[in-house]
Amino acid sequence: MKRTMRRSAIREELFGYACVAPQLLGFLLFVLGPLVMVFVYGFQSRNLLTGRVSFAGLANYRALLGDPLFFKSLKNTLVFTLGLVPLNVAASLLLSLALAGESRVNSFFRTVFFAPVVTAAAAWAIVWKFLLQGDQGVVNQLLGVVGIAGPNWLLDDAGAMAAVIVTRVIKNLGMNIVIYLAAVTNLPHELYEAARIDGASAAQRFRTLTLPLLMPTTIMISIITMIGSLKVFDHIMLLTQGGPSNATMVLVYYIYFQGFKVFRTGYASALATILFAIVLGLTFAQWRLGKRLSYQEE
Template structure:
């Protein structure tokens, strides 16, 4: 009996490993392998134009001690994140509160707001690049109608990044809105009824009931939005090309230029892993602070 049971158990284990084998092989060959390979390359002077050589930590030393462009891109990346995250989360929560009511036509509005999420980011960026065009752009045409001369939005170092931030917010806000909608629907209505009987104002109900109850979802969206903002690339390439000057050059775009324009693959890999550790550090900081404001956790 025990021998038969052991044989059946072994057969089930084999079947299980066979079922997960394709995804595991894909992960090893297309994710884990390239990541390990790139980490090794980051310690070399690897270039398509000359033979590679091992340089140890020289790439990392050069990044922190001598590469002024790297620090500019870090500043721009953090600027983008600092602008995008509060705008995205605030707008997403406001839309979720507005669209959580069961009025006629709310489904249509939810679909319209979510549609940009499934739209190609390249197409989205191209459309908004033309909307903010200097001469024939829709924004400047509207301003011209009111007798206002519109600026060169994407060619002004003070305006280019805010434009990219706004277009990125409009692109991604629908995803966070859906998450907040689901969270709002799980808040028990009896809490609001009790608060109303006690004379609590709408603002008091929002700060004392809604926010604490949806804080796990808020924490999730915060991490997702932060990681996404640090990896911004397509909008920069299409709309500004990192310009004017280096005013919109972010870390991922800088890595792309180093690797595929300057062919400094070893140095680009070092910068890429610095970005990885930056994302990891910020995520761990948020994770360690979650118990101070995230409620309703088991």
């Protein structure tokens, strides 16, 4: 009896492994394998064009300490992330609260905000390039109506960074709204009712109930959005190619430049390893901080 049970347990276990095997194989081949290789390549001098490979020790890491473009791309990545994450989280929170109820108008606007998420990145960038043109751009013409002379957005250092942040926020806002909406819908009504009876104002209810109750969701959204913004590439590639004067040269675009434009794959791998460490470190820190701030039901 015992033996039969053990046998069926083993069989069940094997079946489980067989089920995850395809995914695991894909993960090993396409995620973990390349990840390990990137780490190894970081210690090599590799050139994709010539095919020459040699052991370089810490040379790549020493070189990046003296590379002004590396520090510039690091700074740009932080500016991009610090601009994008709060804007995205705040906007998606407020919009999800506004669009929470069931009505036709709300359904319409939910669709409107979600539409950019399913729009092709290339089409999105091309349209924005037209909208953000100098004198002829729609954005500047609209600003002109209220008496503001906008810059040639994508050719102005600060303007280009602002433009890539805002267009990226609009593009991805819909996804975070959907996540927030699920959380907002599940907020316990009795707490709000009690607060209302106690005479709490709308602002007080938002500050003392909504914000703490939504904290776990906010943390998750912040982490996901932060990782996405640290790894931003397509948006930069399509809108500014790191310009003007490297003002939007973010770390991943710089990795691409080193690896695939000047073919220094060893150096690019060292840069990618640094990015990996940064993302890992920040995610861990945010997670720990979030745990402390989060409201936990005992």
